[in-house]
Amino acid sequence: MDFFKNLFSPEILRAITDFSQSALFIAQGSGYTVALIALAMLLGLILGLPLSTITVYGPGWLKKLTGLYVWFFRGVPILVLMFLIYFGFFDLIESFYFKLFEERLVLTPFKAAVLSLGLASAAYQSQIFKGAILSVQSGQLKAALALGFSKKRAIIHVILPQALRISIPAWSNEYSILLKDSAIAYVLGTMEIMARTRFMASTTFAHIRFYLFAGLLYFVLTWLGVKLLAVLDKKVRIPGLAHDVFRAED
Amino acid sequence: MTEPRPLLEVSRVTRVIDGKKILDDVSLSLNKGDLKVVIGPSGGGKSTLLQCVNFLQVPNQGDVFLDGVSAREMSRHNINLFRQKIGMIFQDFNLFDHLSARDNVAIALRKVKGQKKAKAYQRAMEELDRVGLADKADLYPSQLSGGQKQRVSLARALAMDPMVMLLDEPTSALDPELIGEVLNVIAQLSYSGMTMLMVTHQIGFARHLTKEIIFMEAGRVVETGPPELLEGGPGGGRAAEFCAKLAEVTGR
Ligand SMILES: Nc1ncnc2c1ncn2[C@@H]1O[C@H](COP(=O)(O)OP(=O)(O)OP(=O)(O)O)[C@@H](O)[C@H]1O
Ligand SMILES: [Mg+2]
Numbered sequence: 487m488d489f490f491k492n493l494f495s496p497e498i499l500r501a502i503t504d505f506s507q508s509a510l511f512i513a514q515g516s517g518y519t520v521a522l523i524a525l526a527m528l529l530g531l532i533l534g535l536p537l538s539t540i541t542v543y544g545p546g547w548l549k550k551l552t553g554l555y556v557w558f559f560r561g562v563p564i565l566v567l568m569f570l571i572y573f574g575f576f577d578l579i580e581s582f583y584f585k586l587f588e589e590r591l592v593l594t595p596f597k598a599a600v601l602s603l604g605l606a607s608a609a610y611q612s613q614i615f616k617g618a619i620l621s622v623q624s625g626q627l628k629a630a631l632a633l634g635f636s637k638k639r640a641i642i643h644v645i646l647p648q649a650l651r652i653s654i655p656a657w658s659n660e661y662s663i664l665l666k667d668s669a670i671a672y673v674l675g676t677m678e679i680m681a682r683t684r685f686m687a688s689t690t691f692a693h694i695r696f697y698l699f700a701g702l703l704y705f706v707l708t709w710l711g712v713k714l715l716a717v718l719d720k721k722v723r724i725p726g727l728a729h730d731v732f733r734a735e736d
Numbered sequence: 737m738t739e740p741r742p743l744l745e746v747s748r749v750t751r752v753i754d755g756k757k758i759l760d761d762v763s764l765s766l767n768k769g770d771l772k773v774v775i776g777p778s779g780g781g782k783s784t785l786l787q788c789v790n791f792l793q794v795p796n797q798g799d800v801f802l803d804g805v806s807a808r809e810m811s812r813h814n815i816n817l818f819r820q821k822i823g824m825i826f827q828d829f830n831l832f833d834h835l836s837a838r839d840n841v842a843i844a845l846r847k848v849k850g851q852k853k854a855k856a857y858q859r860a861m862e863e864l865d866r867v868g869l870a871d872k873a874d875l876y877p878s879q880l881s882g883g884q885k886q887r888v889s890l891a892r893a894l895a896m897d898p899m900v901m902l903l904d905e906p907t908s909a910l911d912p913e914l915i916g917e918v919l920n921v922i923a924q925l926s927y928s929g930m931t932m933l934m935v936t937h938q939i940g941f942a943r944h945l946t947k948e949i950i951f952m953e954a955g956r957v958v959e960t961g962p963p964e965l966l967e968g969g970p971g972g973g974r975a976a977e978f979c980a981k982l983a984e985v986t987g988r
Binding site for chain 2: 622623625626628629630631632633634635636639643644647648651724725726727
């Protein structure tokens with residue numbers, strides 16, 4: 487049987503070992519990708535939470551500012567943002583730093599990617615949190631104030647703990663979107679999955695094979711993250727609340 | 737002999753929203769241990785009045801004095817200290833959904849009064865015990881019945897050692913068979929000397945416990961007097977008329 491002979495021919499075996507080595511090289515990019523979006527989501531959370539709180543409870547002029555922020559970062563494509571930050575903003579900071587301290591400050595593409603994805607995600611996350619805050623029954627804030635809480639502390643201890651729980655499913659969605667957005671970071675030269683895949687594909691010309699593999703990696707990372715957040719959701723769920731009952735079915 | 741200074745004095749309070757006078761020059765006062773009941777038709781300004789007492793809504797004119805301390809003066813420094821001393825009970829309970837009954841009662845002790853967790857929990861258990869819910873301490877609001885929720889909210893307010901309690905229709909969101917358990921706690925409180933201002937349509941209950949009914953309509957105190965005010969008879973005023981109507985509806 488020629489077919490089997492061909493299947494185990496030295497060329498094919500070499501191709502397979504070659505591919506597994508290249509695949510390993512690509513898979514090692516997962517570390518970068520995961521670090522990239524973990525940091526970006528964290529930045530988005532740290533900025534998005536106060537943004538949403540101000541949007542709901544802040545004074546009018548501050549609300550306008552947060553509105554402007556959301557409008558800008560939702561409106562600009564992530565690619566444009568990355569170039570703006572890496573080639574514009576970072577260059578500016580580097581040259582300032584050099585003038586001040588006569589020392590080189592190196593701002594890496596990785597940092598630019600985290601910053602771009604994080605700033606954009608903050609805009610989206612603030613909308614998630616805003617919806618969640620508004621869905622917490624407002625009487626609870628009144629009750630907290632009546633007990634002697636300051637408004638700030640009432641928000642921190644009563645509203646936000648509930649809003650954050652409510653946000654987890656939408657947050658999980660944001661994770662899966664951000665994960666795929668992170669693929670764009672290859673343009674800056676961060677060594678994440680996509681950059682490695684492009685390198686391998688363009689040197690071996692085995693495009694389909696490598697891009698399919700990259701797709702598989704993203705798929706697995708999405709699945710893992712979503713699963714992890716579902717576990718978290720279950721863990722912090724408030725016993726007896728309505729959404730608990732609805733979701734008990736799935 | 738001079739009259740004792742009232743513990744709570746609402747002095748000529750006016751509240752305007754969108755150019756409309758929701759409260760119009762309302763005054764009343766409570767001595768220590770008084771239970772006064774506010775009744776009146778829907779939209780008359782009863783809830784607004786209660787929220788003006790602890791400055792959840794700031795009156796446009798007038799002031800509120802608690803043991804001689806001016807709320808308006810306090811609001812320039814720290815109104816939260818003033819509110820701490822006034823317990824408030826809401827029609828729809830407003831328990832904190834993410835906290836167990838115990839934590840609902842303990843959270844203000846910890847985060848407002850700065851008590852240690854163990855001390856706050858001990859006090860929370862005492863208060864839950866007082867309202868007969870010690871065995872429900874670990875349940876969450878959505879696992880409690882309406883009557884139980886309202887009793888937790890009473891425990892939550894009482895744990896702060898308030899000088900006065902404001903109750904805004906505490907039983908009107910409850911099924912009839914649950915009203916009794918809440919009214920019992922309120923009656924016990926009154927017997928033990930708590931000063932309370934209560935909005936309610938439970939006329940029968942009010943009649944037994946209060947010395948004074950305050951009838952409000954269209955933002956004004958229209959009539960004030962002993963419970964007999966509600967009996968009607970010839971020459972019965974607006975309050976009696978209202979009560980007759982209420983009795984017609986509820987069949988009591
Ligand atoms: N935030 C607000 N904006 C505009 N109008 C308001 C607001 N809050 C209350 N009102 C109006 O003030 C009036 C008094 O309301 P309030 O809730 O104090 O009445 P109430 O006597 O408690 O009525 P109910 O028996 O239905 O609880 C109503 O006409 C209401 O429409
Ligand atoms: Mg009302």
